[in-house]
Amino acid sequence: MKLEDLANEILLDLFELLDDIQLLHAFNGLNSRFNMLLFTRFQTYHLDFRSISKHNFSIVCQQYLPTIIDQVIALHLSNNNETPNLLQLFLSYGFTLNRFNHLQMLSLYHMDSLSLLNEILLQCRHLSYFTRLNLINCNFDQKETEIVYLINNIWSLSTLTHCNLDNIFVSSIYSLENLFRSVPNLYYLTIHTSSIFLNGYEWQNIIFNHLPKIKVFRLKMEFSFPTKKNKEEQIEELLDSFRTYFWINEHQWFIQYNYIQTNAFNCDVLYTLPYAFENLTYASTQLSKSTCPENKMFQCFDRVKILRYLNQNQYIFNESNTYSSRFLNVRHLEIDLPFNDQLFTIILLDRLVSLHITLPLYSDHFSLEGY
Numbered sequence: 352m353k354l355e356d357l358a359n360e361i362l363l364d365l366f367e368l369l370d371d372i373q374l375l376h377a378f379n380g381l382n383s384r385f386n387m388l389l390f391t392r393f394q395t396y397h398l399d400f401r402s403i404s405k406h407n408f409s410i411v412c413q414q415y416l417p418t419i420i421d422q423v424i425a426l427h428l429s430n431n432n433e434t435p436n437l438l439q440l441f442l443s444y445g446f447t448l449n450r451f452n453h454l455q456m457l458s459l460y461h462m463d464s465l466s467l468l469n470e471i472l473l474q475c476r477h478l479s480y481f482t483r484l485n486l487i488n489c490n491f492d493q494k495e496t497e498i499v500y501l502i503n504n505i506w507s508l509s510t511l512t513h514c515n516l517d518n519i520f521v522s523s524i525y526s527l528e529n530l531f532r533s534v535p536n537l538y539y540l541t542i543h544t545s546s547i548f549l550n551g552y553e554w555q556n557i558i559f560n561h562l563p564k565i566k567v568f569r570l571k572m573e574f575s576f577p578t579k580k581n582k583e584e585q586i587e588e589l590l591d592s593f594r595t596y597f598w599i600n601e602h603q604w605f606i607q608y609n610y611i612q613t614n615a616f617n618c619d620v621l622y623t624l625p626y627a628f629e630n631l632t633y634a635s636t637q638l639s640k641s642t643c644p645e646n647k648m649f650q651c652f653d654r655v656k657i658l659r660y661l662n663q664n665q666y667i668f669n670e671s672n673t674y675s676s677r678f679l680n681v682r683h684l685e686i687d688l689p690f691n692d693q694l695f696t697i698i699l700l701d702r703l704v705s706l707h708i709t710l711p712l713y714s715d716h717f718s719l720e721g722y
Contacts, residue, residue: 371396397425412444429460448474458485472504487517502533531561541569548574551592569627605643625651634661657683662690
């Protein structure tokens with residue numbers, strides 16, 4: 352049977368398995384029937400330009416995009432190393448954002464030019480359906496006046512209902528406070544930092560002084576303790592700073608602290624519960640302590656889709672995990688061999704769609720028979 356012999360309904364089901372750019376590149380122009388399915392039956396397009404080659408990007412912009420521009424409801428544009436200066440190239444083809452009349456969501460990645468970002472936001476001001484803005488892996492380490500100007504431009508988007516700042520780079524607490532000072536009406540905050548250490552008292556002061564309306568606070572903080580005091584004492588002092596009336600009684604915001612120690616690295620991480628992020632590194636003998644009552648730990652890790660599981664041979668500080676965790680929705684698993692049977696008690700393997708296995712360097716002929 353040839354592809355052309357399949358019914359339209361089956362072809363449309365197959366099309367759902369491809370992203371829209373792959374779909375256009377593979378089927379556009381093959382024949383009038385495929386063109387009809389692409390441009391008539393497909394009413395909306397989500398265009399993700401991350402990891403696209405410059406050649407394919409040029410083809411999409413010159414051949415396909417002019418035809419479907421009014422059907423594009425979501426755009427993903429990235430300036431990372433795989434697609435350097437992609438946003439500038441996109442604009443050079445004449446595709447200013449105000450031309451996308453039905454655009455609902457814009458995701459921008461790895462932006463380091465605040466002037467370019469502000470230019471793009473100004474182009475979105477009069478889009479009637481624009482409701483979601485995502486700024487991901489961007490450098491916001493700017494002067495206070497520049498950050499205020501950026502935030503004002505975001506607030507000028509009158510139809511915007513959701514703004515997500517994900518993995519935004521700030522190199523100091525001062526820069527972070529400048530950002531928060533500009534958003535006093537914020538209700539929901541999800542923040543992941545790996546360069547700034549703040550204890551519970553300091554986070555409490557920031558929230559009280561700059562974010563008085565906050566209702567949902569989701570935090571992940573990777574850090575190193577700033578002093579060389581006794582490790583266990585530092586952990587208890589940190590946990591105590593999140594055991595105040597503000598955290599436990601007023602907001603019921605609970606946290607968990609993990610310490611992972613391997614031959615390759617040491618890692619301190621603190622996060623709010625339930626865990627709000629898709630990625631997590633978990634060690635079989637990590638030290639875990641929490642302010643959350645154990646009877647409320649159920650479903651704390653249901654958001655985890657990508658799990659890195661590390662097997663360790665000895666317990667940290669001669670004690671096992673303070674809390675047992677379960678991961679029921681993991682789709683992508685990374686493990687090192689060998690691993691112990693604990694893995695099968697904390698994860699549902701029938702949910703997996705991908706598995707990454709690392710073999711030990713010390714053996715060229717490691718046996719997989721036991722797995």
